[in-house]
Amino acid sequence: MNINSTAPIIYPIIVPTSSTLLSFNFYLVKNQDKLFLVDAGLDSEKCWLYFNHVLKENGFKLNDINGIILTHSHQDHTGIVNRVLSLHEIPVYAHQSSLDRLARNETFLNKRIDFFRSLYSEMGCKEMGEKQVKLLQKKAKQNQYQAIKAKILPLKEGDRIYGFKVIETPGHWPDHIALLNPESGILLGGDHLIQHISSNALIEPDELGKKISTLQQYERSLKKCKDYALTVTYPGHGEIVEDPKELIKKRLNGIESKSEKIRKIISNKQPCTAAQVAQTYYEHKYDSEFSLVMSEIIGHLYRLEGLNKISKKQKNSEWHYYSCG
Ligand SMILES: [Zn+2]
Numbered sequence: 001m002n003i004n005s006t007a008p009i010i011y012p013i014i015v016p017t018s019s020t021l022l023s024f025n026f027y028l029v030k031n032q033d034k035l036f037l038v039d040a041g042l043d044s045e046k047c048w049l050y051f052n053h054v055l056k057e058n059g060f061k062l063n064d065i066n067g068i069i070l071t072h073s074h075q076d077h078t079g080i081v082n083r084v085l086s087l088h089e090i091p092v093y094a095h096q097s098s099l100d101r102l103a104r105n106e107t108f109l110n111k112r113i114d115f116f117r118s119l120y121s122e123m124g125c126k127e128m129g130e131k132q133v134k135l136l137q138k139k140a141k142q143n144q145y146q147a148i149k150a151k152i153l154p155l156k157e158g159d160r161i162y163g164f165k166v167i168e169t170p171g172h173w174p175d176h177i178a179l180l181n182p183e184s185g186i187l188l189g190g191d192h193l194i195q196h197i198s199s200n201a202l203i204e205p206d207e208l209g210k211k212i213s214t215l216q217q218y219e220r221s222l223k224k225c226k227d228y229a230l231t232v233t234y235p236g237h238g239e240i241v242e243d244p245k246e247l248i249k250k251r252l253n254g255i256e257s258k259s260e261k262i263r264k265i266i267s268n269k270q271p272c273t274a275a276q277v278a279q280t281y282y283e284h285k286y287d288s289e290f291s292l293v294m295s296e297i298i299g300h301l302y303r304l305e306g307l308n309k310i311s312k313k314q315k316n317s318e319w320h321y322y323s324c325g
Contacts, residue, residue, distance in 0.1 A: 011028040195235065
């Protein structure tokens with residue numbers, strides 16, 4: 001280690017919430033004479049107040065901030081970006097694949113809606129799927145105000161920014177990155193690794209509107225991070241992760257055992273659609289948390305198919321799953 005190097009100073013901005021996420025976390029970071037923000041909470045007065053409090057408490061002003069880096073394009077990570085930029089124009093960095101999502105590009109959003117329409121239909125979701133597609137259409141119009149009003153500077157694997165290395169960690173979301181300071185082992189991990197809940201590997205299309213096996217991506221991203229000498233991870237929600245390697249192991253085991261439970265359901269019910277598997281596994285949550293539940297089940301079905309543990313046949317335009325052996 002370079003004896004002149006000093007570890008980055010992290011000033012956490014932890015905004016509590018009554019939801020299971022516990023908190024919305026974002027971070028003011030001082031490193032190599034630069035001050036920058038990693039993520040930006042929700043677009044709420046509360047997040048704005050907590051942000052200003054942390055700035056002031058540590059003797060900083062808004063004008064001292066050199067840039068903003070976004071770990072991914074979820075709205076609980078991009079919230080106050082526009083408000084900061086309206087007062088102080090600075091560069092905003094994010095993964096190169098997040099540009100359409102951050103800009104809420106209409107063509108992309110329509111492609112995304114088409115993707116979910118055919119996915120839910122193939123997975124046997126019938127009217128629940130149609131209801132969800134209508135909700136997506138409504139949200140696409142309503143949430144236009146969330147578009148980030150800045151030219152995003154694109155990042156990719158291996159880029160260096162303010163003394164941190166960009167690590168692509170798709171899975172929870174296709175444009176997810178983590179930021180590693182190799183000297184100290186500090187990882188600013190976004191939603192890649194959360195202590196108290198397992199991150200959802202949400203089903204999403206890629207930039208062209210095509211299918212991705214997000215759970216398998218997430219597994220690869222977890223394994224990739226296991227190979228780095230991590231000392232601590234600063235997450236997007238909940239407590240700071242003091243033993244990231246142990247948590248990665250736990251998450252990988254969790255994926256494995258959930259997949260096995262889902263494989264057993266298929267082997268008992270076969271042939272069955274993804275919607276039928278979801279109703280068996282999640283019961284009433286199939287109605288109350290439809291999109292999350294389907295995301296989980298479809299993620300595991302793609303994974304099991306990838307491992308040749310299940311197979312599928314199309315009948316009346318719906319996929320029917322079978323267990324292999
Ligand atoms: Zn997220």
